[in-house]
Amino acid sequence: MTRFNRGRLTAAIPCYLLIVPTYALLSLFTFLPFLWAFSTSLYDYEIGGTKQFAGLRNYTDFFSDPTFGLSMRNMLVLTLVAVIVNVTVPLAIAKLIFSLKSEHARYFYRALFLAPVVVPATAMQMIWGNLILSDHGLVNQCLQILGLGSLARGWLADPNTALAAVAFVGFPFASGINILIFYAGLSAIPETVHEAARLDGAWGLRKFLAIDVPLILSQVRLLVILILIAGIQSFEAVLILSRGGPGFETMVPGLWMYFNAFSFQKMGYACAIGVVLFALIVGLAFLNMRLVKSSEQLQDGR
Numbered sequence: 245m246t247r248f249n250r251g252r253l254t255a256a257i258p259c260y261l262l263i264v265p266t267y268a269l270l271s272l273f274t275f276l277p278f279l280w281a282f283s284t285s286l287y288d289y290e291i292g293g294t295k296q297f298a299g300l301r302n303y304t305d306f307f308s309d310p311t312f313g314l315s316m317r318n319m320l321v322l323t324l325v326a327v328i329v330n331v332t333v334p335l336a337i338a339k340l341i342f343s344l345k346s347e348h349a350r351y352f353y354r355a356l357f358l359a360p361v362v363v364p365a366t367a368m369q370m371i372w373g374n375l376i377l378s379d380h381g382l383v384n385q386c387l388q389i390l391g392l393g394s395l396a397r398g399w400l401a402d403p404n405t406a407l408a409a410v411a412f413v414g415f416p417f418a419s420g421i422n423i424l425i426f427y428a429g430l431s432a433i434p435e436t437v438h439e440a441a442r443l444d445g446a447w448g449l450r451k452f453l454a455i456d457v458p459l460i461l462s463q464v465r466l467l468v469i470l471i472l473i474a475g476i477q478s479f480e481a482v483l484i485l486s487r488g489g490p491g492f493e494t495m496v497p498g499l500w501m502y503f504n505a506f507s508f509q510k511m512g513y514a515c516a517i518g519v520v521l522f523a524l525i526v527g528l529a530f531l532n533m534r535l536v537k538s539s540e541q542l543q544d545g546r
Contacts (some may be wrong), residue, residue: 248413258514270536271390278519278522279329281515281518281519282515282519283426284511284512284515285302285303285512285513285516285518286298286299286300286302286512287521288301288302288333288512289512290409290510290511291507291511293509294435295512298512299396301518302512302513302515303516303520305513305516306516306520310338310502311492311495311500312500312517314492314493314495315488315492315495315497315499315500316497317478318407318493318494318495318496319475319476319496319497319498321407322407322410322411322475322496322501323409323471323475323476325411326470326471326474326475327471327472327475328332328412329417330417330419330467330471331420331422331464331468331471333416333417333418334417334418334419334422334425334426334467335426335457337357337418337423337466337533338423338424338426338427338429339424339426339430339452339456341357341427342352342427342430342431354423354424354427355419357420357423358420358421358423358424359420359423359428360420361420365480365481366480366484368413369413369481369484369485370484372413372485373400373484373485373486374416376396376411377400377413377485378399378400378401379397379398379401379424380490381399383396383399384396384397391465395543396528400485400486400494401489401490403490403491403493404489405496406486406489406490406493406494407493408523409485410481410482410485410494412488413481413485422467425463425466425467426460426463426467428460428463429460429462429463430456432459433455433456433459437455437459438455441455450527465532465533468532469528469529469532469533472525472528472529473525473529473541476497476521476524476525476528477498477521477525478498479496479499479501479502480496482494482495482499483499483502488500488503493508495521497517497521498521501514501517501521
């Protein structure tokens with residue numbers, strides 16, 4: 245090792261020491277629990293009981309478990325809908341706010357869309373379940389007023405509409421955080437780019453699709469992976485709204501894992517579901533990083 249390299253290494257040691265506590269905590273609360281879950285997935289295990297080695301049987305049981313297959317289908321549908329609406333709608337709103345001439349108006353609308361963030365997600369889901377989608381909720385009341393009372397129903401209790409009702413929660417999908425992320429990306433585009441676009445005759449939707457969107461792909465990639473992770477591993481909304489019902493029409497893998505672990509005492513099988521979800525998240529994150537190029541990669545021609 246040359247003197248120059250040794251000097252750089254010596255100077256970098258304090259930086260590495262600063263991140264050691266972070267990696268230690270990450271290992272303690274993230275990596276070690278995953279390793280424990282993977283090892284437990286190889287056993288038949290009840291909480292408080294003894295472990296019996298089962299090999300890969302918990303994984304092969306997926307093929308004979310119709311609820312797991314249905315839950316995976318539901319999760320894919322809900323996640324796909326979430327990706328589409330939570331990228332397109334906030335992006336359109338961010339562009340509209342960015343296009344305002346007044347800086348005071350921009351600030352006002354950013355604050356306005358960010359205000360709902362302070363409402364707990366659980367409270368919002370209970371409002372949707374009890375006041376909007378219930379038998380006498382807002383949706384059915386509006387249908388009655390419009391003379392479409394024959395279409396009214398218990399949206400979360402009807403097997404034909406339960407999954408769509410869960411996907412509809414959060415309408416109009418104007419997430420303040422997502423809007424701010426896209427707004428920051430639009431604000432980072434140099435003014436010279438906008439001037440060049442105007443000189444080339446690029447205006448309105450054409451400019452938005454050809455200039456703005458490619459330059460904020462870093463934000464798009466970030467939000468896509470965050471939405472994918474949330475869609476695959478979360479189950480709180482389904483637990484609060486329908487508990488996976490009616491029947492298993494809105495069951496998702498995270499909720500099925502929860503039921504197997506704490507209701508059916510099948511901890512090994514629940515851990516196997518968790519390992520599969522972890523592998524799915526890692527795989528989709530890798531594909532997202534490989535297939536969705538950032539604005540920097542596009543500019544570098546990679």
